[in-house]
Amino acid sequence: MSFEVLEQLEARVQSAVDGITLLKMELxxxxxxxxxxxxxxxxxxxxxxxxxxxxxxxxxxxxxxxSEG
Structure with missing residues (x-):
C-alpha cells in the first residue's frame, strides 16, 4: 500500500514540476x-x-x- 502512495506522490510531484517549468517558460x-x-x-x-x-x-x-501680412 505505501509503495502505491509513493508512486502517486511521485506522479503528483512530477506533475507539479512540469507545471512550474511551463509557467517559467511562459513567464x-x-x-x-x-x-x-x-x-x-x-x-x-x-x-x-x-x-x-x-x-x-x-x-x-x-x-x-x-503678423507680417
Whole structure:
C-alpha cells in the first residue's frame, strides 16, 4: 500500500514540476514581450514628440506670416 502512495506522490510531484517549468517558460516569454512593448512604446513616444515639435514650428511660421501680412 505505501509503495502505491509513493508512486502517486511521485506522479503528483512530477506533475507539479512540469507545471512550474511551463509557467517559467511562459513567464520568460511574457517578459520578452513586455520588453518589446516597452521599446515600441518609447519609439512611439519619440515619434509623437517629433511631430509635436514639427507642428509647433509650422504654427510658429504661420503666426509669423500672419503678423507680417
Amino acid at each position: 520568460d516569454e511574457l517578459r520578452a514581450q513586455n520588453q518589446q512593448l516597452k521599446e515600441e512604446n518609447q519609439h512611439l513616444r519619440n515619434e509623437h514628440q517629433a511631430w509635436q515639435e514639427r507642428l509647433r514650428s509650422l504654427l510658429g511660421k504661420m503666426d509669423q506670416m500672419n
